[in-house]
Amino acid sequence: MSHAILTATASDLGRRIAARELTAVEVARAFLDQIERTNAEVNSFLHVDTEGALAQAAAVDARLDAGEALGPLAGVPVAVKDLFCQEGVPTTASSRILEGWRPPYSSTIVQRLLDAGLVLLGKTNLDEFAMGSSTETSAFGPTHNPWDLTRVPGGSGGGSAAALAAFQAPLAIGTDTGGSIRQPASVTGTVGVKPTYGAASRYGVIAMASSLDQPGPCARTVLDAALLHEVMCGHDPMDSTSIDAPVPPVVDAARSGDISGLRVGVVKELGGEGYEPGVEQRFREALALLEGAGAEIVEVSCPNFAYGLGAYYLIMPSEVSSNLARYDGMRYGLRVGDDGVRGTEEVMATTRAVGFGDEVKRRIILGTYALSSGYYDAFYGSAQKVRTLISRDFDAAFEQADVLVSPSTPFTAFGIGEKLSDPLAMYKSDLCTIPTNMAGNTAGSFPCGLSPDDGLPVGVQVMAPPLADDRVYRFGAALERLYAERDGGLLTDRIAERWTQEA
């Protein structure tokens, strides 16, 4: 029984809970047990809120038993990246500087999940302050990829992606600043979508780079991601960059998956040197499948994408250095060296030296440099101009194609420790995902098989114009259906037995 709950889709669990075939409490228990059984191996959860989850589940059961009609995900468990504030529940951003902190309020997204009757299982591991592509910069140890425990699960949202792949949760939420939802989805064989910038509220989400950060859904199926997208997104007056427009019809798009006549633009610049042959092979096969289903494949050129990584590593650290100035050891979080003799500046510098890890320090110092007097125009100013050039490339490409595609990341999951001492090699994980953050449009990563090189998951990325999030889901649903017809199921089905056999 428990095995069947763990491997079910979120939409199926929601339907069965609403029909009272299952109770929200028994579903929550199954996943809490699974986390307890497997978390020592995966290290995807930093905190498991057993008591809170069971109370939320019991409340949903009571409302359903009383005949109340709730949404399609009522009673379905969800894992929360530990960057989202949840009132009273430890929230660390995987940093020592926030260890033990319990927020006095909840982020809008967490509140929306609770309002929709979702059951919040706990907080998932990430790179410290979401800075990384492997979940290795977490102060609380790396997360391991459920496909191969010696490999990284991507990052920064490696905890959320690994929780899905290890069947510890049917849904998870993430944030995407340069690829932190899509790249982990790609290397764990799961689904992840970065909505249009401003579609999901950033209120109560610990900030990294405010002009790029965007929360989004993670799941094992496209429909599940769309259902979660619908709960998460929508206008929030508490976020001044929130879009005041209806959420695009993502659930209808995920149910339809009709791509006949859809013009799919292959971005010429996102491939070739630096891309693993196995990744390129699976990507080309995905294109062939789509063409067979009636999509029209065209090639497009986005020459300024080549400057995306460089511009990103100016804008992001600049905003990081400003956003992380709030960790001053005065009002919350860690304080070190307050001996009655040292002054505030000295205590702040000591606290930040002890509380932040290497990657966070690197980026703060880089940002301090980029923003310093005399350098601003050459660095931050130029980088903001590159955003315009990237947006223009997108605009031109979207005149020739309805969606654009590329591999989600140039390489499959790499070994834990392999790229940690070479920051630039690590940064290249996000080569394909960064342009979308720079332009603020929407994109998702969907599984397209295992690489023949190493047997690890490969993802295809689909990018759509701002506010056309439904196109991402339409494309993803088509791809999911084509692979199910060819291979007989989801990619994650292939490791279901390994992770749920003891359940």
Place this chain on the structure above:
Amino acid sequence: MALSTADVARLAELARIDLSPHDLERLAPQLDVILDAVASVSEVAGADVPPTSHALPLTNVFRADLVRPSLPAEAVLGGAPAVEDERFRVPRILGEEQ
């Protein structure tokens, strides 16, 4: 665009991060490599290109200036490293040199 350890020490001071000489020697070359990689950005950013900060043309967002309940003081002080007389207690703010 070489960054010396002295440059990094100055930046760390501005960023209020206490770095040891060992940290500085490790970080300086790493930062140098990253800066080299991002230098290409200024090549394409011509004077005629306007900057972008948001995908959608948003202007300032306003709301009515209404009094709303705030968080209770105990919730706000609950996460503080040190509290005294229902206030945040901070280290002294004036150094010897002032």
